[in-house]
Amino acid sequence: MPMSPRDYTWLFTPGSTFAHESGTTGVIHVAAGGELDLPTGRVVACDPFVHLGSGDVEPFTVSVTPGRYRVEAAVATLSRPGEPPAAKPHLRVAAARLVVRDEPTTAWELALCPEQDPAELKEDEFFGYGVDAGTGCFYDATAEESFPEAQEDEGPLWDAFENSDWSGGPHLVTSPSTGHTLAAFTSGWGDGFYPTWIGRSASGEVTCFLTDFFVAPDRS
Secondary structure: OOOOOOHHHHOOOOOOOOOOOOOOEEEEEEEEEEEEEEEEEEEEEEEEHOOOOOOOOOOOOOOOOOOEEEEEEEEEEEOOOOOOOOOOOOEEEEEEEOOOOOOOOOEEEEOOOOOOHHHHHHHHHHOEEEEEOEEEEEEEHHHHOOOOHHHHHHHHHHHHHHHOOOOOOOOOEEEEOOOEEEEEEEOOOOOEEEEEEEEOOOOEEEEEEEEEOOOOOOOO
């Protein structure tokens, strides 16, 4: 069967800890990224430096009521037991989410784009998006053409990362030409292929969109 969701409530709980087999340990804190404007409620997630404005990505088939929604990231501070504290903490974005409702999530489903059928997935497979520039993002479908400089390593999206010494974010970026916004963040260990999940409340309402970057292992 397709890959199952993990315990994302735990992953977004400040102070949660984990350990890798390599001996690296991690402690989670939650970083705020402001409120993303969704004028149509049609959510897109991708690597913005590769796919934003390319026409290669489509909004998810599940949309939400237009509005402004909080973006936050579960950021892991990594260290190895016995090693002296680093001058600069080793931080990795473990997951990022777009919060639609502040209600408990009781069920998860893969976020799908048109023509994606979960019945086609094999054991532990998933649909997601590819990352080739070490970043991910959320934005409304109307912002697709609002950051034309992104693929040229120029413009406000590039500046948000460059001016922060490539901190993980989330970075809320506004297009000077259209006013559309985008929330961007680094993608865990970097390049790869990552799933986005849709959380739902007990009543079936969408609570969040969440992209998992596989930094933290499954909770034991």
